[in-house]
Structures are given as structure tokens and as C-alpha cells.
Amino acid sequence: MNEPVSAIPGNIIKTFTYGNSTVHICDDYMVKTPEENQKIWDEYNRIARAIWRAAAERSELVQAYYAAETEEEKEALVPALLEAGWRVVKK
Structure with a gap:
């Protein structure tokens, strides 16, 4: 499986897949x-x-x-x- 790619590194807490799209939820705002x-x-x-x-x-x-x-x-x-x-x- 591919590693998450992001322009801004973040602490990924949840990942969703919708068809061909992958969404990573980060909680960095909490820090x-x-x-x-x-x-x-x-x-x-x-x-x-x-x-x-x-x-x-x-x-x-x-x-x-x-x-x-x-x-x-x-x-x-x-x-x-x-x-x-x-x-x-x-x-």
C-alpha cells in the first residue's frame, strides 16, 4: 500500500477511501x-x-x-x- 503523501506533514488519525480517492484526517490543530x-x-x-x-x-x-x-x-x-x-x- 502507498504511504500517505501530503504537502503538509501531519499526524494522521483516520484514513477513508472513496472510490479512487483517499482522505487522511489529521489532528495537528489540537496541538x-x-x-x-x-x-x-x-x-x-x-x-x-x-x-x-x-x-x-x-x-x-x-x-x-x-x-x-x-x-x-x-x-x-x-x-x-x-x-x-x-x-x-x-x-
């Missing part, structure tokens, strides 16, 4: 220190907060656009919508 784990979680939380903040800002713009009572109010929001990545299609 991290508590400080390293905290750093990973801090980075994860930073990214998640940025995504939620961006989604909330985009949502507020769309809600303001649909709540606008006049066409002038809607037109005033178009540049901000475009800058936020929305595509505005006028009817």
Missing part, C-alpha cells in the same frame, strides 16, 4: 496553545463583526430607499447604494 486558540477566535470574531456590520449598513440603505416617500428622496440615496455595491435598476 495549539490556549493563546494560539484565543488568537484564532479573536480573528474569527473580528471578521464576523465586520461582515455583520457591513450587512447591517447595506440593509439600512435598502430600507431607507424603500421607505422614501418621494422620488427625490430615493434619488438622493442612489449614490450611497451604488457605493455599497448595490445595482439600482429604475422601473
Whole structure:
């Protein structure tokens, strides 16, 4: 049988075979220190907060656009919508 080949060496704890493919599961992530784990979680939380903040800002713009009572109010929001990545299609 062939020896496992990996670009990154790891501690293989389980091997699965699916047809012609072989998958090796490594547990190297478990050797991290508590400080390293905290750093990973801090980075994860930073990214998640940025995504939620961006989604909330985009949502507020769309809600303001649909709540606008006049066409002038809607037109005033178009540049901000475009800058936020929305595509505005006028009817």
C-alpha cells in the first residue's frame, strides 16, 4: 500500500477511501496553545463583526430607499447604494 503523501506533514488519525480517492484526517490543530486558540477566535470574531456590520449598513440603505416617500428622496440615496455595491435598476 502507498504511504500517505501530503504537502503538509501531519499526524494522521483516520484514513477513508472513496472510490479512487483517499482522505487522511489529521489532528495537528489540537496541538495549539490556549493563546494560539484565543488568537484564532479573536480573528474569527473580528471578521464576523465586520461582515455583520457591513450587512447591517447595506440593509439600512435598502430600507431607507424603500421607505422614501418621494422620488427625490430615493434619488438622493442612489449614490450611497451604488457605493455599497448595490445595482439600482429604475422601473
